[in-house]
Amino acid sequence: MSLTHLKLMVPLNKADAFAALQMDILRLQGFKSSKGSAVDVGLGPILHAFPKATFPVGAVHEFLASQCEEAAATSGFVAGLLSALMGPFGTALWISASRTLFPPALKTFGIQPDRFVFVDLQKEKDVLWAMDEALKCGALTAVVGEVHDISFKASRRLQLAVEQSQVTGFVLRNNARKPGTTACVSRWQITPLPSDPVDDLPGVGFPQWKVELLRIRNGKPGVWDLQWTNGRFQQVYKPHSVSHEQSKKVG
Amino acid sequence: MAKRFVSIWFRHLTTDWFTIGQPHLKKLPFVLRANSRGRMVITAANAEAESKGIRSGMVLADARAIITTLEVQDDKPDLIERLLKRLAEWCIRFTPFVAIDPPDGLLFDVTGCPHLWGGDVPYLEEIVKKLSGRGYDVRAAMADTVGTAWAVARFGRAPLVVAKGQHIEALLPLPPESLRLEVDAVERLHKLGLHRIGQFINMPRASLRRRFGPHFILRLDMALGQAEEMIEPVQPIVPYQERLPCMEPIVTGPGIEIALQQLLETLCLRLRQEQKGLRTAVFMGYRVDGKVEKVDIATNRPSHSVRHLFKLFEIKLPTIEPALGIELFVLEAPKVEDHFAQQEKMWEGSGGLEDTRVSELIDRLTGKLGMHTIRRYVPDEHYWPERSFKLATSLHEKPATLWRADKLRPLQLLSTPERIEVTAPIPDYPPMLFRHNGKIHKIVKADGPERIEQEWWLQQGQHRDYYRVEDEAGHRYWLFRLGHYDDKTYQWFIHGFFA
Known part of the structure; x- marks a missing residue:
């Protein structure tokens, strides 16, 4: 089919042919053309890093974190994405073998915590099995799984599952022994940044992160500073300098 | 008759x-x-x-x-x-x-x-x-x-x-x-x-x-x-029971699967005609040597879908030991509830918790991993963080109250607070620095305290004064002091990590 496609496209013009071929490649790689149902996840300028400038749903995203603080930042960023993806009626599964997520805090990121189903397991192997099973269920919006290590083969299984069901998967890798190669569509690393004071008042400001898109299939990796403000992502432009003066709000 | x-x-x-x-x-x-x-x-x-x-x-x-x-x-x-x-x-x-x-x-x-x-x-x-x-x-x-x-x-x-x-x-x-x-x-x-x-x-x-x-x-x-x-x-x-005697004893996996498929088809047909759905089912194989092999499943909502029930059983079939052969298969549904087809259509494809596909997924997970692994939470009216939510009894339980968002809570909460060593000016200033797991964090910004009292009717103990702090690296923590500063017995703990 693609051959005839090619023949048809060649006489037109080179740029068009390239674009068409790129589309074909995307389709073969499992990017379904989202028929006008692209979800606005509110990532703003980051969207240009993605193919077709839309956040890839129906794909598995991988997040690396090396310590608890980063894991908290990562879960915050993921929760921000989920709040946009889930909308008011979506359902998501949170599968983990060592969950420290505090459900009521999800409300801060605009998610009703009761729309989450938590699956708390003993073994990592079961987490992967449960994720595989859950990603096949098209009624879910997203599946979040916490695992330390994931093999290429396992990640391929997850990718194949989501290509069928169009569920979005998030693999949170806390303290991964080595990042390795995976079949996930992207790899992110979220690190917390010092917050900006709000209206020059002392105290802790809005959560702010350095969002590193380390790898993205058919996209452009990059680094951004984001802040979670009033229920949405906001890009921050500032020189990386940390003010050391004590600013405390005590009441 | x-x-x-x-x-x-x-x-x-x-x-x-x-x-x-x-x-x-x-x-x-x-x-x-x-x-x-x-x-x-x-x-x-x-x-x-x-x-x-x-x-x-x-x-x-x-x-x-x-x-x-x-x-x-x-x-x-x-x-x-x-x-x-x-x-x-x-x-x-x-x-x-x-x-x-x-x-x-x-x-x-x-x-x-x-x-x-x-x-x-x-x-x-x-x-x-x-x-x-x-x-x-x-x-x-x-x-x-x-x-x-x-x-x-x-x-x-x-x-x-x-x-x-x-x-x-x-x-x-x-x-x-x-x-x-x-x-x-x-x-x-x-x-x-x-x-x-x-x-x-x-x-x-x-x-x-x-x-x-x-x-x-x-x-x-x-x-x-x-x-x-x-x-x-x-x-x-058991009123809902199907039996399948075999001409020859069955010893192979595919044979057992065929038997199960046939039994499910007849049972589900009957359930559908009577507008019922099963909640629990037992599949038994009577062995030649007189022993009975048994696997059971349970579902979250009544079901008469052959495909779904077969999937649930499929996970457990390998535990059946045919030994010398199974000569009689029996499928029972001890617990059966009303299940109307129209109702199912209404929820189909809505993509929410009410969707049958979600409950089918949960059935598959509980079938393999156990009932206790699946948790869903609804808010509970307590300020004490560990008690601010409770387990929902079912997939469809609606929260009785709203989730509170006025007080910030950390996304990651330690199941038990960990002791930290702090340097803090008294009486109720946040700490200037604290040591956790051998690492010293210098605190740059802080909010607090937020005092949370013990609920004396539930548990005796001291109150907690919570501080939301940020260190030089931009990491945000939830710390608390247990007890009054003038007690001299107070202790500092780290309880969670903010995003």
């Missing part, structure tokens, strides 16, 4: 059982003994011993006087009950309705069963053949009433199948003992010269009642089918 019953009489139940274990006893006169008031009394004798005039109830010494080479073994207490129960369960292959009839029999309600074996006579022959094949000396009879079947099995002559509606004629030549009467009633009948049921069956009821009591009339009516007789099955009858 007219009822049909089979009564089975084990003539030498216990001695047969001993003979099965020790075949050399078959040709020998053999008795079982038990101690009764300081004497050894015979409790059972085999056919060989009985032919020499030894009866149960005899003193052992008397029996030894008749046959010096008598083989004697100790009787086991409760042996009869255990044997009968086991045999009854084994006989469920013939009819689902098997009852124990102590001391030496079984009762089947075979209504609607014999035609599966090709009629009454082959059915009864098959029962006798199977039981004799196991080494038991049995007599079985079939009739329209329990009483008649019982009487014919023990006292009747061939043919032992009493045709429909012929049970009164069959009773006429039998002795009064066959009516299961009390001993003195039987004695009195014989004294009066009434040796056949036919001699008194047409006597006026009033005079029979006056002479022999109400029990006599009841037994007579039961045998004649004028009074209902309740028998209690060894296994409660």
Whole structure:
């Protein structure tokens, strides 16, 4: 089919042919053309890093974190994405073998915590099995799984599952022994940044992160500073300098 | 539908059982003994011993006087009950309705069963053949009433199948003992010269009642089918049950899957027609060696979807050990609830928690990983962080109150707060620095304190003063001081990590 496609496209013009071929490649790689149902996840300028400038749903995203603080930042960023993806009626599964997520805090990121189903397991192997099973269920919006290590083969299984069901998967890798190669569509690393004071008042400001898109299939990796403000992502432009003066709000 | 019953009489139940274990006893006169008031009394004798005039109830010494080479073994207490129960369960292959009839029999309600074996006579022959094949000396009879079947099995002559509606004629030549009467009633009948049921069956009821009591009339009516007789099955009858006997014992995985698929299809068809859905199901395989292999599943909402239920079972099928082969498969649905098709359509594809696909997924997960692994939370009205949410009882439970968002809570919460060492200006300033896991964090920004009191009606203890702090690296923590600063016993803890 693609051959005839090619023949048809060649006489037109080179740029068009390239674009068409790129589309074909995307389709073969499992990017379904989202028929006008692209979800606005509110990532703003980051969207240009993605193919077709839309956040890839129906794909598995991988997040690396090396310590608890980063894991908290990562879960915050993921929760921000989920709040946009889930909308008011979506359902998501949170599968983990060592969950420290505090459900009521999800409300801060605009998610009703009761729309989450938590699956708390003993073994990592079961987490992967449960994720595989859950990603096949098209009624879910997203599946979040916490695992330390994931093999290429396992990640391929997850990718194949989501290509069928169009569920979005998030693999949170806390303290991964080595990042390795995976079949996930992207790899992110979220690190917390010092917050900006709000209206020059002392105290802790809005959560702010350095969002590193380390790898993205058919996209452009990059680094951004984001802040979670009033229920949405906001890009921050500032020189990386940390003010050391004590600013405390005590009441 | 007219009822049909089979009564089975084990003539030498216990001695047969001993003979099965020790075949050399078959040709020998053999008795079982038990101690009764300081004497050894015979409790059972085999056919060989009985032919020499030894009866149960005899003193052992008397029996030894008749046959010096008598083989004697100790009787086991409760042996009869255990044997009968086991045999009854084994006989469920013939009819689902098997009852124990102590001391030496079984009762089947075979209504609607014999035609599966090709009629009454082959059915009864098959029962006798199977039981004799196991080494038991049995007599079985079939009739329209329990009483008649019982009487014919023990006292009747061939043919032992009493045709429909012929049970009164069959009773006429039998002795009064066959009516299961009390001993003195039987004695009195014989004294009066009434040796056949036919001699008194047409006597006026009033005079029979006056002479022999109400029990006599009841037994007579039961045998004649004028009074209902309740028998209690060894296994409660599950109304939603499908059975699949196999021509050859099944030993392979694919064979078991085919059996399961067939059973599910018939059961689900029936459930769909009755607008029901099952909540629990048990799949059993009766093995050739008499053991029963069993797997069970449960669902979150009533279901009659073959595909879904098969998937649930599929996870557990490998635990079935066919051993020498499985000859009968049974699928039961002990718990069934109303399930309307329209209702399902309404939720289909909505993509929320109400979607059937979600509950099917949860069923699959719980089937493999256990019920306790799935958790969903709804808010609870407590300020104490660990109590601010509670487990939802079902997938569909709606939160009774709103989730609070006015107080910031950390995304990652340690299950137990960890001790930290701090430097903090008193009285209630946030710490300037703290040490956690050997690492020193210098605090740059802080919010607080937020005091959360213990709920004294639930738990005694000190209050917590929470601070939200940020260190130089931009990491955000939730710290608290337990107790008043002027107590000198206060302690600092880290409880969570903010995003």
